[in-house]
Amino acid sequence: MKKLLFAGLALLSFSIANAQRFNPFKVDISSGIAIPEGSGAKGGVAFAIEPKYAIISKLAVGFRLEAALTGRGWVSSDGMSASANVAASASYLVTSDYYYTNSLFRPFTGAGTGLFSMASASVEGDTQKGSISTSSSTKFGGMVRSGFEIKHFRFVVEHDFIGKSTQTVTDENGNNVGTVSAKNGYTTIKIGFFIGGGRRRQTVNAKF
Numbered sequence: 001m002k003k004l005l006f007a008g009l010a011l012l013s014f015s016i017a018n019a020q021r022f023n024p025f026k027v028d029i030s031s032g033i034a035i036p037e038g039s040g041a042k043g044g045v046a047f048a049i050e051p052k053y054a055i056i057s058k059l060a061v062g063f064r065l066e067a068a069l070t071g072r073g074w075v076s077s078d079g080m081s082a083s084a085n086v087a088a089s090a091s092y093l094v095t096s097d098y099y100y101t102n103s104l105f106r107p108f109t110g111a112g113t114g115l116f117s118m119a120s121a122s123v124e125g126d127t128q129k130g131s132i133s134t135s136s137s138t139k140f141g142g143m144v145r146s147g148f149e150i151k152h153f154r155f156v157v158e159h160d161f162i163g164k165s166t167q168t169v170t171d172e173n174g175n176n177v178g179t180v181s182a183k184n185g186y187t188t189i190k191i192g193f194f195i196g197g198g199r200r201r202q203t204v205n206a207k208f
Contacts, residue, residue: 022054025052028049028051028154029194030154031046031191031192035188042073043070044069045068046188048067052097052197068090069087074180075182091143092114108147116160116184118162139184145157153192164183167179167181
């Protein structure tokens with residue numbers, strides 16, 4: 001009976017060890033290009049750091065901190081586009097990634113949700129409205145992504161979903177002369193590496 005119990009415990013231990021084939025904790029560090037949505041928008045760059053913990057070898061949860069430097073394209077209520085100065089935005093997302101293999105090449109898909117902090121900007125409108133200052137704001141949004149890892153190299157394409165911003169425009173006398181709006185969503189293509197998370201050695205010793 002004791003041998004049977006020990007055998008069952010050894011099998012359970014082996015199953016748990018086999019389910020977690022990689023060191024569970026790692027930190028992703030990546031950078032790349034950022035492509036904002038909307039008319040008049042200007043592309044830029046993005047930088048991200050993301051600590052993660054693998055619940056099992058194929059599923060990791062984390063927290064993404066990202067800064068994106070882009071120019072949002074503001075469009076006035078009469079349909080005229082206005083250019084915006086390049087400004088930084090930041091995001092703070094809870095994330096998850098699902099890996100399809102435990103081999104050297106590991107494709108994955110993932111998603112996240114959290115807060116996006118949109119920076120203020122100075123918008124150059126038409127000659128009648130002149131310069132327009134837009135205030136900063138914080139919005140709730142989400143993210144989807146797909147990519148792959150090889151050893152400690154990581155490639156990922158992400159799209160961030162963020163609600164648009166609308167700003168009231170006033171003239172030099174303080175009169176309301178319309179509104180401008182901008183799409184805040186953007187896509188990033190990033191490459192990077194991660195610290196930790198390597199394949200772990202597995203040894204199971206059982207004596208009966």
